[in-house]
Amino acid sequence: MDEKIIFNYKNLEIECVRLENEFSTKRNFIFIKNDKIFFEPTYETKLSSLKEKFFFSSVEDILQFILNYDLQQLKISYRSLSNEKKNLIYLTTIYFSKKEIRLSYSIDYLEWKQNFTIKDFINNLHEIINKNLKNLTNLDKNILGRSFSINLLNIYSSESLFKLNTELVLLIEKTLKEMEELFAPTKKFKYKIDKKIKTGIKQYIAYFNDYVEKTKGLCINFEIENYDEGLILKISNNQDIEKIEKYFEEYMNFLRYKEIENIELSYEIEKDEYSKAIDLIEVKSEVRTLQQKCDTYQILLSNTEREKENYLKIINKMLDDNNDLKKQYTSILQSHFSNPQPLILNNTNTNTNTNININGKVEIEQLQSDINKIKQLLNCIQNEEIKSKVDEITEIDEEILEVDNIEGLKEKKKFFKKFKRIIEEINDEDSILNKTIQAGKKGKEFLERTKPFIPIIIANLDKLKALAGW
Numbered sequence: 001m002d003e004k005i006i007f008n009y010k011n012l013e014i015e016c017v018r019l020e021n022e023f024s025t026k027r028n029f030i031f032i033k034n035d036k037i038f039f040e041p042t043y044e045t046k047l048s049s050l051k052e053k054f055f056f057s058s059v060e061d062i063l064q065f066i067l068n069y070d071l072q073q074l075k076i077s078y079r080s081l082s083n084e085k086k087n088l089i090y091l092t093t094i095y096f097s098k099k100e101i102r103l104s105y106s107i108d109y110l111e112w113k114q115n116f117t118i119k120d121f122i123n124n125l126h127e128i129i130n131k132n133l134k135n136l137t138n139l140d141k142n143i144l145g146r147s148f149s150i151n152l153l154n155i156y157s158s159e160s161l162f163k164l165n166t167e168l169v170l171l172i173e174k175t176l177k178e179m180e181e182l183f184a185p186t187k188k189f190k191y192k193i194d195k196k197i198k199t200g201i202k203q204y205i206a207y208f209n210d211y212v213e214k215t216k217g218l219c220i221n222f223e224i225e226n227y228d229e230g231l232i233l234k235i236s237n238n239q240d241i242e243k244i245e246k247y248f249e250e251y252m253n254f255l256r257y258k259e260i261e262n263i264e265l266s267y268e269i270e271k272d273e274y275s276k277a278i279d280l281i282e283v284k285s286e287v288r289t290l291q292q293k294c295d296t297y298q299i300l301l302s303n304t305e306r307e308k309e310n311y312l313k314i315i316n317k318m319l320d321d322n323n324d325l326k327k328q329y330t331s332i333l334q335s336h337f338s339n340p341q342p343l344i345l346n347n348t349n350t351n352t353n354t355n356i357n358i359n360g361k362v363e364i365e366q367l368q369s370d371i372n373k374i375k376q377l378l379n380c381i382q383n384e385e386i387k388s389k390v391d392e393i394t395e396i397d398e399e400i401l402e403v404d405n406i407e408g409l410k411e412k413k414k415f416f417k418k419f420k421r422i423i424e425e426i427n428d429e430d431s432i433l434n435k436t437i438q439a440g441k442k443g444k445e446f447l448e449r450t451k452p453f454i455p456i457i458i459a460n461l462d463k464l465k466a467l468a469g470w
Contacts, residue, residue: 015042028077059157073097104149115183125175186234193230200293207286214279217269255315363464370457371397381442406467420461427454
């Protein structure tokens, strides 16, 4: 006869039968007394109601239940809790012990159609959760990369499992959404505009592509679409977004001129004076057309209203309100230089709770990304001395790209030290390299763009140096 036991949870009697092992369960709800004694509810127990009872219970109530019956672990599968269609990422199992809660999530890899890998997603998820939930200690990654578990310590809490899961799901969705925006083929920026001038501004912005081609010699893909509060500016992700944003700011600032005749164009290509004169006439014509549209609108206003709805006041307010366009881009740029925390996994080779860093893998991947980014940015500076430095970084890039763990990095110590020295020289205003970079306009732009991120790159280099034991 099967061995049975009765557990009592919040006045509910749970009749359970002993299992041969953890994997012989048919009900996916297991009470584990120790590594060899497993029980699951009998078929007399309505499983869905039982799962919901635990799911909406407080953590401290479940912990007290585990302590009362001296259970090693409570394992509950939630795959069948809801009949709703599965999300891309969904909760599968909750493991509850005296010391921690582990919530396991699966990723529907057959439906994964993102422009980034599941591995990249999980690495970024770790960083976001670590910032938002201070009691997070581990993020455990399935070897096939199709699931992950979030392990929480300091679990004595009045919050329910439902609330904990809700917080985690919100952060998971936030990570996914931010990465979708970051890796989207097209970047979208919202540009707020007063409805009274929206049509005129849209027509003015439509000439922006021509302006950039005629003055900078660059063909860009820049599109516009409407939204309730203004326009959405769409830029293909394979273009230099920061450069386009700079040109756009330059172009829009022509509207601030009180005297259109004072407008001057800035060229980055060689052109004869006649062609430049034609370009200037066309830009002034676009500005003048917009002014005329506003003048037509103001004819119907009283003197007081006209002063309030003054063309320059409307334009200046619009341009000032959209200063966050640069911030929208900066948030994207920063993600390229982010410094995620080391990915921490459980050490499954021992019975202790020891945590190990997996060979500095995250830091190495960040180093490889930083080398490539610095190389690309330096390459925009047209200077022979800088070109030789780019060649040096290219050699470093080829060597470090082969590395995937700390032992491999040790073999590339010379190249690691070379890159670290270059970064330190870029950061040192008195160094020859820094002064060479500063000598030109492009170089000053490079230093301005990288200034916020150089300390982060140095911190990652120092962390790798410590991991390598140098």
